[in-house]
Amino acid sequence: MIDGLIIELDKALRALYAPGRSVRHAPGADLSEGALTVGEKRHAASLMRVNHSGEICAQALYQGQALASKEDSIQLALNRAAVEEGEHLAWTERRLVELGSRKSVLNPLWYVGSLSIGIIAGKFGDDWNLGFLAETERQVEAHLNRHLQRLPENDRKSWAVIEQMKIDEVGHAHTAERLGARELPWAVKWVMRFASSVMTRTAYWI
Secondary structure (H helix, E strand, O other): OHHHHHHHHHHHHHHHHOOOOOOOOOOOOOOOOOOOOHHHHHHHHHHHHHHHHHHHHHHHHHHHHHHHOOOHHHHHHHHHHHHHHHHHHHHHHHHHHHOOOOOOOOHHHHHHHHHHHHHHHHHOOHHHHHHHHHHHHHHHHHHHHHHHHHOOOOOHHHHHHHHHHHHHHHHHHHHHHHOOOOOOOHHHHHHHHHHHHHHHHHHOOO
16 A cells, blocks of 8 residues: 555656656657747747646546546556656646746646546546546647637647647547546536636636
């Protein structure tokens, strides 16, 4: 039990404080930096900070859901998705540095909250657990589409990162559906959207 707690604590500390690592080539890394005004650069960085915080939440959410799941195949799928989300974490962190900005100071709070939500979702059973995962990814896809529309036109590097993230999120949702995800009640979806909006609006500034 102690070993397990140490492993989970290590995952949390790595997600929050260790430099992000990616096996795949970072999207947009080969593109030149676009000509951005000071305001456009600040806006792009704020959007990317929101996305970085979203990936912090994803790491915690997957960790909590995997801890609560009893099915090996579902744990494996969650862990595979968490690896890709870890790459998203690295890509958004890299982009924040390139834009001369910083991570959200509230990331530890986002992590703890998402970990708790993931564990609770998993306790309702694997079908509901997967349903929560699928709905989360669908909402993230919609969120990323909005960010693509809001990015400065010349910021193709950030656009490439977000576009690849969106592709991966769609794949995660399809995996959850294939494994037997249940459709969540409307009220649960609304609460999820509300909680997400609180995080995104706060992380944009803090």
